[in-house]
Amino acid sequence: MTRTITIRRATIADAFRLGEIGGTTFTETFGHLYPPEDLAAFLRSAHSPEVWHRRLQESHIAVWLVEVDDGVCAGYASAGPCKLPVPDLESNAGELFQLYVRGPFHGRRLGSRLLTAALAWLESRGFDPLYIGVWSRNESAQRLYARFGFTRYAEYEFPVGTQRDHEYILRRA
Numbered sequence: 001m002t003r004t005i006t007i008r009r010a011t012i013a014d015a016f017r018l019g020e021i022g023g024t025t026f027t028e029t030f031g032h033l034y035p036p037e038d039l040a041a042f043l044r045s046a047h048s049p050e051v052w053h054r055r056l057q058e059s060h061i062a063v064w065l066v067e068v069d070d071g072v073c074a075g076y077a078s079a080g081p082c083k084l085p086v087p088d089l090e091s092n093a094g095e096l097f098q099l100y101v102r103g104p105f106h107g108r109r110l111g112s113r114l115l116t117a118a119l120a121w122l123e124s125r126g127f128d129p130l131y132i133g134v135w136s137r138n139e140s141a142q143r144l145y146a147r148f149g150f151t152r153y154a155e156y157e158f159p160v161g162t163q164r165d166h167e168y169i170l171r172r173a
C-alpha cells in the first residue's frame with residue numbers, strides 16, 4: 001500500500017537512477033516489440049547514466065521523478081522545446097518528451113500527476129502549443145493525453161534500432 005507520493009524535479013545526482021528507471025520502463029512497455037540487439041542499442045543511446053547526465057545539464061529541459069513510500073522511484077517525465085518533426089513547427093512549441101510509470105504503479109494517477117507537473121512547467125515557460133509523440137498502438141497513453149486536451153495532429157516514424165515505429169503527434173493549443 002502506497003503511503004506517500006512525491007513529485008520532484010530531478011537533478012544531476014539522479015542520472016544513474018533515471019538511466020535505471022528509463023531502461024526498465026521502456027523495456028517493460030516496448031521491449032517485446034524489438035530484436036534484443038535493437039533494444040540494447042536504443043537503451044544505450046537513450047538511457048545510459050551518461051546520456052541522462054548530459055540531459056540533466058541542459059537548462060531548457062526539465063525532468064521529474066515520482067517517488068512513493070520514501071524514495072522508491074515509480075516513474076518519471078521530461079519536457080522541453082519541441083523536437084518532433086511537426087510541419088511548420090511554431091518557434092515556441094513545447095513537448096512532453098517522456099512519461100513513464102513502472103507497471104506495478106499503473107492506475108494510481110501517478111502518470112496524471114507527472115503530466116500535470118510537466119504541463120504546468122511548459123505553460124509557465126511560455127511554450128505554446130504543446131506536442132506529444134505517442135506510438136499509434138499505445139491506446140492507454142492516448143486516452144490519458146486526450147483527458148488533458150491533446151488531439152491527433154500528424155504522424156511520423158520513430159527509429160528504435162533498425163526498426164521504425166508508427167507514431168502519432170498530438171497537439172494542444
Ligand SMILES: CC(C)(COP(=O)(O)OP(=O)(O)OC[C@H]1O[C@@H](n2cnc3c(N)ncnc32)[C@H](O)[C@@H]1OP(=O)(O)O)[C@@H](O)C(=O)NCCC(=O)NCCS
Nearest residue numbers: 029099100101106107108109110111112133134140141143
Ligand atoms: C501511460 C502511463 C504513463 C499512465 O500512467 P498511470 O499512472 O497508469 O496513469 P493514471 O493512473 O493517471 O491514469 C490511468 C488510469 O486511471 C484512470 N483515470 C485517471 N484519471 C482519470 C480521470 N480523470 N477520469 C477517469 N479515469 C481516470 C483511468 O482508468 C486510466 O486508465 P485507462 O488507461 O483505462 O484510461 C502508464 O500507463 C505508463 O507508464 N505506461 C507505459 C509507458 C507509456 O506508455 N508511456 C507513454 C509513452 S508516450
